[in-house]
Amino acid sequence: MRITAAVSRATESGFTLETVELDPPREDEILVRIAAGGLCHTDLAIRSAITAEHGPVVLGHEGAGVVEEVGDAVAGVSPGDRVILSYRSCRRCGRCLAGRPAYCEDSMRLNNSGRRVDGSATMRQGGAPVAGSFFGQSSFATHALASTDNVVVVAPDADLTTVAPLGCGFQTGAGAVLNVLRPGPDAGFAVYGAGGVGLSALLAAKVAGAASLVVVEPVAERRALATRLGATAVVDPAAGDVVAAVREATDGGPTHALDTTGIPSVVADAARALAPTGTLVVVGLGDAQLTLDLQDLMLNGKTVRGCIEGDAVPQRFIPELLDLHAAGRFPVDELITTYSFAEINRAVDDQRSGRTVKPVLVW
Structure with a gap:
């Protein structure tokens, strides 16, 4: 045809x-x-x-x-x-x-x-x-x-x-939070990048009840949107020390974090900002090579892992997101x-x- x-x-x-x-x-x-x-x-x-x-x-x-x-x-x-x-x-x-x-x-x-x-x-x-x-x-x-x-x-x-x-996009962001990170009510959550994936992750972390919701994003309009959607803090990476700002906004570092940018320097900062035993999930397509502080990871029990499509089974997870949307929570x-x-x-x-x-x- x-x-x-x-x-x-x-x-x-x-x-x-x-x-x-x-x-x-x-x-x-x-x-x-x-x-x-x-x-x-x-x-x-x-x-x-x-x-x-x-x-x-x-x-x-x-x-x-x-x-x-x-x-x-x-x-x-x-x-x-x-x-x-x-x-x-x-x-x-x-x-x-x-x-x-x-x-x-x-x-x-x-x-x-x-x-x-x-x-x-x-x-x-x-x-x-x-x-x-x-x-x-x-x-x-x-x-x-x-x-x-x-x-x-x-x-x-x-x-x-x-x-x-x-x-794909909303499933990836929400799934990385709800299926992989699974933050609890006492969690500090940070997301790097406030595109569709990052902001859907923010909404999912809010659904999960995370205590702090931090968004790192260079575009002012997207930071403003993140605030309207429930972010407890927004960070402009051009304004100074991102690691220090994220740690301050999460009372010592996020326990759960998500990178959507795929930019090696951003991923490295996200890992450094983590609280001890914290977990960083990466979903962004970017450069193949990345340098991380191995001593920081080992001595602080940190985890960095990849994630595709939010680890979701679409026929099960998409209906869950539709229910959240219908309830006004997504x-x-x-x-x-x-x-x-x-x-x-x-x-x-x-x-x-x-x-x-x-x-x-x-x-």
Whole structure:
């Protein structure tokens, strides 16, 4: 079928809306008409690698829409269902069977290869393949092919614009807090970076009842938003000693911290600021190399660990977040700015500049 998609041909050239051919769903696939799609840093961070290997690519991995068609082998999803699309996992490997699908042994092939698992392309243009299947969806398009392992059925009245980022960004931030860090009422929590991931983590830490909620962020408007959302302190990293400021705001250092920036110097400061026996979780894509103070880690019993997709099982965790949202305890609406898909390049610029926290593209 002929669809419209935001195609990326090179990192520096932006996205263009173009017509591409999308395969009909195979027996294990689900055709979704996309209503909205969140713009995530990962889309921008990885596209150069995919275009270098495969050429033109359709990205997007926070899609939400309505099911139009399902393959004969699909169970539990029906035409007309409203759905959120998340990451893919094989559901068969040891990690998946242990309840850790975010670390699926076949994750790279399922989510980042630009092809189906069998190597076939889902999209074409002029007879030539277009890289797709990004996170098992490529939802920067009017339609996407997905699978039962990355589809979450939501209520018929769900606001698809609001729920779309639950597929990755909001799931990552909230999950890192609620599934991994799990701060208690006496916890001091600090998050570095107040984008969509960082502010959803702040909201989750507030849900968990952490005693202090500190946000480190260079953009003044985002610090102001963090304060409105419940931060007990905000820190401008350009204003002085970040480690000292965070320790002061948490009465000696956070017991729980999250880095969303992926910047090695920020991660190193976050680890130094931790209270003894504190834990830092890192979720940002950044430089591969990082220098930490080994003596500080060992002598103070500190922990630094990575986290993908909030260690979440989307079919279980996303409904929990939807319940929190319905109860007014996870007001992610305040993080979202909507753009038409025709404005995708402006949305990218606004996100990079800090003018927008979480862009959501709508058809």
